[in-house]
Structure formats: structure tokens, C-alpha cells
Amino acid sequence: MPTFVYMTRCDGCGHCVDICPSDIMHIDPTYRRAYNIEPDMCWECYSCVKACPQNAIDARGYADFAPLGHSVRVRREEEKGTISWRIKFRDGREKNFVSPITTKPWGEGIPQLKEVAGPNKDMRDSQLLYSEPKYIRMDEGDLHTLQKAGLKLKQGVYY
Amino acid sequence: MAYKTVVEDDIDVLVVGGGLGGTGAAWEARFWGQDKKIIIAEKANIDRSGAVAQGLYAINCYMGTRWGENNPEDHVRYARIDLMGMVREDLLFDMARHVDSTVHQFEDWGLPIMRNSKTGAYLREGRWQIMIHGESYKPIVAEAAKKSADKVFNRICVTHLLMDNAKENRVAGAVGFNVRTGDYHVFKSKTVIVAAGGASNIFKPRSVGEGAGRVWYAPWSSGSAYGLMIDAGAKMTQMENRIVLARFKDGYGPVGAYFLHLKTYTQNGVGEEYESKWFPELQKMVGKEYLDPEVSHRTHRPIPTCLRNHALISEVNAGRGPIHMVTMHAFQDPHLEEVGWENFLGMTVGQAVLWAATDVDPKSENPELTTSEPYVMGSHATGAGGWASGPEDVSPPEYFWGYNRMMTVEGLFGAGDAVGGTPHAFSSGSFTEGRLAAKAACKYIDDGKAQGIRVSDDQIEQRKKEIFAPLERYKVYRNEIVAGTVSPSYIHPKQGLDRLQKLMDEYCGGVTVNYMTNEKLLNICLKKLNIMEEDLDCLAAKDLHELLRAWELKHRHRTAECVTHHTLFRKETRWPGYYYRGDAMKLDDENWHVLTVSRRDPKTGEYTMEKAPCYHLVDKDEEKPAAAAE
Numbered sequence A: 001m002p003t004f005v006y007m008t009r010c011d012g013c014g015h016c017v018d019i020c021p022s023d024i025m026h027i028d029p030t031y032r033r034a035y036n037i038e039p040d041m042c043w044e045c046y047s048c049v050k051a052c053p054q055n056a057i058d059a060r061g062y063a064d065f066a067p068l069g070h071s072v073r074v075r076r077e078e079e080k081g082t083i084s085w086r087i088k089f090r091d092g093r094e095k096n097f098v099s100p101i102t103t104k105p106w107g108e109g110i111p112q113l114k115e116v117a118g119p120n121k122d123m124r125d126s127q128l129l130y131s132e133p134k135y136i137r138m139d140e141g142d143l144h145t146l147q148k149a150g151l152k153l154k155q156g157v158y159y
Numbered sequence B: 001m002a003y004k005t006v007v008e009d010d011i012d013v014l015v016v017g018g019g020l021g022g023t024g025a026a027w028e029a030r031f032w033g034q035d036k037k038i039i040i041a042e043k044a045n046i047d048r049s050g051a052v053a054q055g056l057y058a059i060n061c062y063m064g065t066r067w068g069e070n071n072p073e074d075h076v077r078y079a080r081i082d083l084m085g086m087v088r089e090d091l092l093f094d095m096a097r098h099v100d101s102t103v104h105q106f107e108d109w110g111l112p113i114m115r116n117s118k119t120g121a122y123l124r125e126g127r128w129q130i131m132i133h134g135e136s137y138k139p140i141v142a143e144a145a146k147k148s149a150d151k152v153f154n155r156i157c158v159t160h161l162l163m164d165n166a167k168e169n170r171v172a173g174a175v176g177f178n179v180r181t182g183d184y185h186v187f188k189s190k191t192v193i194v195a196a197g198g199a200s201n202i203f204k205p206r207s208v209g210e211g212a213g214r215v216w217y218a219p220w221s222s223g224s225a226y227g228l229m230i231d232a233g234a235k236m237t238q239m240e241n242r243i244v245l246a247r248f249k250d251g252y253g254p255v256g257a258y259f260l261h262l263k264t265y266t267q268n269g270v271g272e273e274y275e276s277k278w279f280p281e282l283q284k285m286v287g288k289e290y291l292d293p294e295v296s297h298r299t300h301r302p303i304p305t306c307l308r309n310h311a312l313i314s315e316v317n318a319g320r321g322p323i324h325m326v327t328m329h330a331f332q333d334p335h336l337e338e339v340g341w342e343n344f345l346g347m348t349v350g351q352a353v354l355w356a357a358t359d360v361d362p363k364s365e366n367p368e369l370t371t372s373e374p375y376v377m378g379s380h381a382t383g384a385g386g387w388a389s390g391p392e393d394v395s396p397p398e399y400f401w402g403y404n405r406m407m408t409v410e411g412l413f414g415a416g417d418a419v420g421g422t423p424h425a426f427s428s429g430s431f432t433e434g435r436l437a438a439k440a441a442c443k444y445i446d447d448g449k450a451q452g453i454r455v456s457d458d459q460i461e462q463r464k465k466e467i468f469a470p471l472e473r474y475k476v477y478r479n480e481i482v483a484g485t486v487s488p489s490y491i492h493p494k495q496g497l498d499r500l501q502k503l504m505d506e507y508c509g510g511v512t513v514n515y516m517t518n519e520k521l522l523n524i525c526l527k528k529l530n531i532m533e534e535d536l537d538c539l540a541a542k543d544l545h546e547l548l549r550a551w552e553l554k555h556r557h558r559t560a561e562c563v564t565h566h567t568l569f570r571k572e573t574r575w576p577g578y579y580y581r582g583d584a585m586k587l588d589d590e591n592w593h594v595l596t597v598s599r600r601d602p603k604t605g606e607y608t609m610e611k612a613p614c615y616h617l618v619d620k621d622e623e624k625p626a627a628a629a630e
């Protein structure tokens, strides 16, 4: 379902232009409102739909295989940490779903690596990454090596 | 040219492409290089870019060593069997031993991972997959990358890597243009981590017209990782190993959770199980070593993805289509029904829209499946990409040249789809590869390997001219014609893309020829690609958006050329169900139990092909059950 924009709802704020991964939401120079300039390069990813503060963007199933008369609407609420979907079938049936999108206030669970204690030489010379080995197993276990796994590289084969 | 030149100098780590691999690289680079200058150049907006823009409902690569579930070697074995033996086991082992720490970090950052209420462990979809509420997967990892990077340049389409003028075969940064302002951007950097993703839209899609955007891999996956690396003279591997997906028809909605969690299954148009009946004939093609239903039944050994495709394709060709996914039983359970729908809403909304539009409710009707057009990428059930060094404690000397995930060009690293021979990394494994590459890149700099880099003004000016040529061409020749898109002096990117897709489809084993090709066809393919390259010098772009499409097309074309050379080189049918060499319809272990490696000479454009040996770490089958492996 490539996207389209309702004329009366769009105020030309450009959030959709800013987010579209395909660079296809553009502002029309005459109407100063957004529209999809290249529907056959739209992945129906809904990034623009989720980003529009006016709920002005909707999607209509691709003309080559989707009949008219359906809708899939979404509301993403970052503060609440949820996303809600409403699916309307062509024959009028409806389905509703709500899912969490995050378990933490936005961005707060992510440390600033510039400020954590930096790696020492041993760590640099080892195979460990940040927070390892603890973060791999959450116990005292160390990183896997071939030796520990009882493995030996066999001679390369061309057979 | 009216466009400004913007130079960003003294960069230590330049990340090209801020998808799953790129965000992992930028994040981790800050730890190993706390005082280093880390920059991301991304053609879209990293909050919603790449293959994970709309989210994911599962993390497909997680060992669960913490819960005693799997060890890295188990995953190596799995990937090896699934890819018919052709993988880099050193790279896979390395990724698999780190991937759990990546996933645990994601949970700490706020990514909702579902838990098994009885055991407390992550809820498994299958042996390697865990289920998540991943609508915001991409914004979450982007947040982490933004915290680490000194600066994120959004909307920069990177077109070329810069090469060092002081030392042969050493990278020196990258150039590109801003899709909004048109500014020419020069990034001078000591190291570059290419994480620009895989390639869709190289082969003609099944959909026509408007529906062409509903490809399985994102339409913005432009093969740039390959285009950039090949043009810089980096060696590539397994580029013939394109992937075909069995998915829900038209919408290409994912089937993983359906098979693994909902326990749905497939049947043909007359309601029969069909897969197993193709196995005896298939076994003659590929040998008992790769397909032994009895062993698969008794042990953990999976039936390779390509072989399951083969059964589906053959059944349809035998006139017993369509193939259905039997969902009607599972969907009677309201919990499973919810999982089934949310699976789409979390990663392929288009499938939900299609079913709403066609009144398909999987509770009362079994939906159709089909096989997709081929895609070129390196992190799913396929391993195309750059030829990278492994880690020193695992790799054989032949596969180790100093720095983990460094390509054969010095200072050039890769992650995710960019790295070849490492299938089944998926989102979490791609992010992990980015972390590994970042650590190695910092070490490369600290070891003094990036000293004395020089970029000549000539190189910078030359690239600038090339980049903006399509805009110039349009300006010069537009007035030759009254109006419209038909010109004797130029082609538009869309017209070029149509040509590329048609010729790849017909000559290199696309969907309209049932994935069939042979030596003759491939040679014609190369000839046509060659001529097409001349026309690519005549591309016209009427605005910056079209200029973006022009460069995406050039990267796709270069990728396609490399795929064709590799397909021609491997004279066997290694992956029936992905593609067939009609002139060598059998798997041929005696001659082709090898990795294919190519290099394009940047000066002459000539390709050299070689065979590299396969180093095996693991045996085919497990000796002990996974839980006891600790």
C-alpha cells in the first residue's frame, strides 16, 4: 500500500519528508503539502505514517494486487511506550492490536561510552567486546574459544 | 557547479550506512576509541533506515548460552548445513560467540523481548530465534549510535570510497552528496566500515507497476555495500549465492513464526503434503551428504532452505499449485492468532494490508505462498559479500590478515550484509559484526597503520565531476526534446533499472525463467551488462532525488555484474531452489567444495576469479544434544 496524503489534514510540516527511508515523501511546491512522489518505490513501511503529527498520511493497497475498501491505521505513542493498530477489512470486519515498543523511558537505558571506564591493555589484546564476558552469559563464564569448545580447525579442503 | 564542497577531516572511524551493522559499529567504536573521531554517513535518516525501518518481530540469531540452550559451534553447524557447506566457519563462530552479549544489551536499552513464563528464558520462536516487540528496534539502536558518534550525517548518499594516494590499496575515506542540499561531501578518514546493506531490485520483481515497491528486502537496499567495495578493488566472495524466499504471496510477509511458533505447515493445491516426495530425486542431484531426510528426522539437522524452495517450485511446475500455508487450525487459538497478525504489523505491514484488502482471514482460509525474485545479501540464509579477515584466535593463517573483518583493502572494514560467507547473522549478528569491526578498526589506527594518508585534490575533483554528471547531462540535453522521458541522448535511472532487472531475470536465473541459467546465457548477460555500463555514463537526473536513484542504479549494476561473474565461475548447481546451472545440474563436491573469490581491477575493469578452500571447524552432525553441550 503506497502512501497518500489527505489534502485537508496536512500542514506541510515535513516530518514525513525527514523520515522516509526511500526519499519519496516530498512537499508539493504548489500546495505546500506532502505527497508520495514515487509509489512504486514505497515499501509501505509506515515510517511516515507513524511520524505525521496530523494523521494526514494513509496507505492504500498496491493497485496491482490489492482491491479498494480496506484500511490499516496506526498510532505510535512514545511516551506511553505503545503502538496500536486497527485493521479494517474490505467486508467491514475489524481487528485491533496493541504492543509495547519499549520497556524504558526513551534512551535512558543506553550508557554514554565516552564516560565509562575505558579498556585496559589486556582487554584490547583479548577477543572481548564492551561489557564482555559478563554480558554473554551473565555468569562467571569466559568467552568461547576453539580450545574450550573442543574444536580444531581442520585443514582447508578443495574437494 | 553551484554545489558547495563540505570537507570533514581527520576522521578516525567513518561508518558508511547506519543500519544494523553500522549502528553496532558506531556504538562500539566509542568504547575502544574514547578520544577518536567517529562519523556516520547515512543516505536516509538513521532513526528509520535500512532493512529494519519498519521493525522486526523476532531476533533470528541468539544462542542462549546463558540458559544452556546452544553454543556457538552449534550455530556454525546449522549455517553450514543450511548453505550446503559453503560458509566461513571462522567468521561464523566469532559472530556467534559474541551475539548473546549484543542481545542482552538490547534488552537493557529497552527493547521488549518476550519471555517464557515457565522458564524465565527468552521466548523461543525456533532454535535460533527469539520473539520481540520490535516496532522500535531501529530507533533504539539508532539512539545508541547517536550517543557514541561525534556526528551523524543523514541524507548523504555515499557514492565512492576514497583511496590513499600515498600507499597502494589503502582506504582514505569516502565521498557522496547530500540528497537535500546537493552539497558535495568529502570524508577523509583513517578507516572506513562499510555497512551499506544488501541488494533488492536487481532481478525483475514479480509485482508490476505500483506494487514494485513491495519487494521482500527493502527497495532502498541498493547494493551500495558491494558497489563501493568492488569499485575500490576489494575481493568479494560467494556473490553467486543469491537468495530466493518462500513467502506469503504478493505481500511477502514473513513465514518464520508461522512455521516455528504457530506450527502451521504447507500443502499443495489438492491438499497434500508435497515436500518429501521431491526428496528422492533431489538427493540424486545434491547427494546424501546434503539431503538425508531420515537423519534430519532423527537429529537436529535441518533441511536446507534452498532445497525446500526446490520442492515448492517443482510442485507448482508439476501443475499442483497453488501452495497453501495451513493456518486454519493454529488461528483458532486466539493467542496464536494475535501472534500471527502482530508478526506482520511488526515487520511487514503490507501483508496485513493485503489480507484486509482481499478479506483473507487466516482463521477461515489458508493463504497462498510463493517464491520471490532473487535478492543479493549476506545476513539471511545466504552469504554474499566482501572477503574479510577473521579473528586471530580462530582463523587459519590464510583467512587472517591482521584485523578482524578487514577486507583485502587496508583500513576498509565491513559488517552485516557487506561481509561474505556469514549467513544467518540476521539483525543481531549484523550489529555484532559491526562491533567486531569497530574494535579492529580502532586497533588498526592505534597500531599506526593509518599514518601518512594523502588524498590528492585531483581525486576529489574527479569524483565530484562524476557524481554530478547526470544532472549536467539532463541540463544539456533536456531541450533537445519537447517533453517527456524519451531522449536519444540519455536514459533516466528508472529506465536503466528496468533494463537491469529484465536482463538479470532472463539471463542470470530470475523468476520468469524459473531460476534457470547456463554458461551461454551468463556470457550474454555479461555482454549486456557491459554495454549497459556505457549507457550508465549517459544517465540523466532532473533533480537530486533522481541523482540518488542514478547512484543506486550504478551500485546495483556493479553488484549484478559481480553476481554474474561468480555464477559463471561456479560450474555446478550448489543451491537448487536458489538457482540452477542448466549445463551442470548436479552439486559437484569434487570440484566445487570451495568458496569463490573475485576481484575487479579498478583500472581495467577486468575480473579475476579464484577458488579458496573451505576450512571446517565442526562436523556435520551433533554428537550430543544441545542442552548437554556445556
Ligand SMILES: Cc1cc2nc3c(=O)[nH]c(=O)nc-3n(C[C@H](O)[C@H](O)[C@H](O)COP(=O)(O)OP(=O)(O)OC[C@H]3O[C@@H](n4cnc5c(N)ncnc54)[C@H](O)[C@@H]3O)c2cc1C
Pocket (backbone or CB within 6 Å): B016, B017, B018, B019, B020, B021, B022, B041, B042, B043, B044, B046, B049, B050, B051, B052, B056, B057, B058, B059, B060, B061, B156, B157, B158, B159, B176, B195, B196, B197, B198, B216, B217, B218, B220, B221, B222, B224, B225, B254, B347, B348, B379, B380, B415, B416, B417, B418, B425, B426, B427, B428, B430
Ligand atoms: C522483511 C524482513 C524480515 C526480516 N526479519 C528478520 C527477523 O525476524 N529477525 C532478524 O534478526 N533479522 C531479520 N531480517 C534481517 C535483518 O534486517 C538484516 O539482517 C540486517 O538489517 C542487515 O544489516 P545491515 O547493516 O547489513 O543492513 P541494513 O540494516 O539494511 O543497513 C544498511 C544501511 O545502509 C544505508 N545505505 C545504503 N546505501 C547507502 C549509501 N550509498 N550511502 C549511505 N548509506 C547507505 C541504508 O540506508 C541503511 O541504513 C529481516 C529482513 C527483512 C527485509
Ligand code: SF4
Pocket (backbone or CB within 6 Å): A002, A003, A019, A020, A021, A022, A023, A024, A025, A036, A041, A042, A043, A044, A045, A046, A047, A048, A049
Ligand atoms: S511508507 Fe515508508 S517508504 Fe512509503 S512513503 Fe512512507 S516512509 Fe516512505
Ligand code: SF4
Pocket (backbone or CB within 6 Å): A005, A009, A010, A011, A012, A013, A014, A015, A016, A017, A033, A034, A051, A052, A053, A054, A055, A056, A057
Ligand atoms: S508529516 Fe503529515 S502534516 Fe507533516 S508534511 Fe507530512 S503529511 Fe503533512
